[in-house]
Amino acid sequence: MNALLVTSTDAGIGKTAIALALAAEARDRDREVGYMKPTGTRLRSATGKTRDEDPMLARELLDLDAEMHELEPVVYSPTFVREVMRGREDPGEVRSRVVDSFETLAAETDLMVVEGSDGLATGSVIDLTDVDLAEAIDAGVLLVAGYDEVGDVDEVLAAAEQLGERLAGVVFNRVADAAIDELTEDVVPFLEGRGVPVFGLVPRDEELAGVPVADLAESLGAEVVSGDATLDARVERFTVGAMGSDSALGQFRRTRNAVMIAGGDRADVQAAALEAPGVEALLLTGGFRPPESVLGRARDEGVPVLLVQSDTRTTVDRVEGVLHSGRTRTERTVERARELLAESVDVDRLLSPAE
The missing domain is CATH 3.40.50.300 (P-loop containing nucleotide triphosphate hydrolases)
Structure with missing residues (x-):
C-alpha cells in the first residue's frame, strides 16, 4: 500500500x-x-x-x-x-x-x-x-x-x-x-x-473558476429579490460600493466576474453597478430592499440581486471567506x-x- x-x-x-x-x-x-x-x-x-x-x-x-x-x-x-x-x-x-x-x-x-x-x-x-x-x-x-x-x-x-x-x-x-x-x-x-x-x-x-451566484446566496442565507435572474454566473471577486456613483462606476468598470456589495439604501451605487459589464450580481446589505427602478433594471440586464440582513463589513468578511474557500x-x-x-x-x- x-x-x-x-x-x-x-x-x-x-x-x-x-x-x-x-x-x-x-x-x-x-x-x-x-x-x-x-x-x-x-x-x-x-x-x-x-x-x-x-x-x-x-x-x-x-x-x-x-x-x-x-x-x-x-x-x-x-x-x-x-x-x-x-x-x-x-x-x-x-x-x-x-x-x-x-x-x-x-x-x-x-x-x-x-x-x-x-x-x-x-x-x-x-x-x-x-x-x-x-x-x-x-x-x-x-x-x-x-x-x-x-x-x-x-x-x-x-x-x-x-x-x-x-x-x-x-x-x-x-x-x-x-x-x-x-x-x-x-x-x-x-x-x-x-x-x-x-x-x-x-x-x-x-x-x-469562482463560485456560482447560487452557491454564494446559499452560503450567505441571502434572499434573491430580482425575479427570474439566472444564478448560474460565477463570481471570483467582490467590489464594495462605498463611494459616490460617478467614482463607483469607474471602479466597477475595471473589475470582472465580480459581486458588488453595497448598502441596500444606496440606489445610486446599485444603478452604477448595473452599467458595468463585469458585475455579475448585486449583494445588498442591511436588509434594505432596493427601489423598483433598480430591480427593474436588474431584471432587464439579467443581473441577480441578493439581499442580506447583515451590515456591509460583516458581509464583506463572509463573502471573502466563501470566495477564498470555494463552495x-x-x-x-x-x-x-x-x-x-x-x-x-x-x-x-x-x-x-x-x-
Missing part, C-alpha cells in the same frame, strides 16, 4: 479537486483506492452534525463504504480548537484516532489518497500538521500551489523545506496564461535545480479537474509509487 497526502500552500487553490481527480484516475487504472481527510476544515452543518463536505463527495464519487467518522476523524472547527486549548481534547488521543482510522481504511487498498488541511500550519494545536501527518502514516506528499507573482516561489521553497524527503513534488494549479511562460522558463527549472520536482502546471479554467465541488468539477491533469501534468510519474 502507498499513501499520497495532497496538501497546499494555502486554502482555495484546488487541492480537493486534484486529490479526488487523482483518486478517480487511480481507481480507473484498476487500483484499490481509499480516501480520507483527517481534519475536516470546510465545514457545513446538516442534520444536526457539522461535517466537511469533501469526504461526503469522495464517498459518493469513489463508491466508498466507509463511515464518515472514519473518512473524517477530526472535525477541525473553532469549537474543537477551543476545547484543545482548554485541555478538553488530548492531542495524543486525537493523533491515535487519526492513525487508527487511516490503518482501517488502508487495509484493503493499494493507494490511499489523503487530503490535507488548508495549509501547513493547520493542526499545530494538536501537533498534527500535514508534515506531522505524513510522518505518522508514512505518506509521500504532493504540494498544490498557486502562482501569481515571482514571490510565490518563496512559499513553495518554505513548504518544501518543511516537508523534506516526504515531498514527492509540486503541481501549480489555476495558472493564468500570463504566468505560464515565467513558470516554464524560470520557476520550474529553478525549483528542480533546488531538488523540488514539479509534475506540471494546470491552467486556469473558466469552468472551475462547489461536484462530480463534474472533479471530472474537469481530471481532464486538465491529463493534459498538463505527468500523472503517470505522480502515481507511479502506487504501481
Whole structure:
C-alpha cells in the first residue's frame, strides 16, 4: 500500500479537486483506492452534525463504504480548537484516532489518497500538521500551489523545506496564461535545480473558476429579490460600493466576474453597478430592499440581486471567506479537474509509487 497526502500552500487553490481527480484516475487504472481527510476544515452543518463536505463527495464519487467518522476523524472547527486549548481534547488521543482510522481504511487498498488541511500550519494545536501527518502514516506528499507573482516561489521553497524527503513534488494549479511562460522558463527549472520536482502546471479554467451566484446566496442565507435572474454566473471577486456613483462606476468598470456589495439604501451605487459589464450580481446589505427602478433594471440586464440582513463589513468578511474557500465541488468539477491533469501534468510519474 502507498499513501499520497495532497496538501497546499494555502486554502482555495484546488487541492480537493486534484486529490479526488487523482483518486478517480487511480481507481480507473484498476487500483484499490481509499480516501480520507483527517481534519475536516470546510465545514457545513446538516442534520444536526457539522461535517466537511469533501469526504461526503469522495464517498459518493469513489463508491466508498466507509463511515464518515472514519473518512473524517477530526472535525477541525473553532469549537474543537477551543476545547484543545482548554485541555478538553488530548492531542495524543486525537493523533491515535487519526492513525487508527487511516490503518482501517488502508487495509484493503493499494493507494490511499489523503487530503490535507488548508495549509501547513493547520493542526499545530494538536501537533498534527500535514508534515506531522505524513510522518505518522508514512505518506509521500504532493504540494498544490498557486502562482501569481515571482514571490510565490518563496512559499513553495518554505513548504518544501518543511516537508523534506516526504515531498514527492509540486503541481501549480489555476495558472493564468500570463504566468505560464515565467513558470516554464524560470520557476520550474529553478525549483528542480533546488531538488523540488514539479509534475506540471494546470491552467486556469473558466469552468472551475469562482463560485456560482447560487452557491454564494446559499452560503450567505441571502434572499434573491430580482425575479427570474439566472444564478448560474460565477463570481471570483467582490467590489464594495462605498463611494459616490460617478467614482463607483469607474471602479466597477475595471473589475470582472465580480459581486458588488453595497448598502441596500444606496440606489445610486446599485444603478452604477448595473452599467458595468463585469458585475455579475448585486449583494445588498442591511436588509434594505432596493427601489423598483433598480430591480427593474436588474431584471432587464439579467443581473441577480441578493439581499442580506447583515451590515456591509460583516458581509464583506463572509463573502471573502466563501470566495477564498470555494463552495462547489461536484462530480463534474472533479471530472474537469481530471481532464486538465491529463493534459498538463505527468500523472503517470505522480502515481507511479502506487504501481
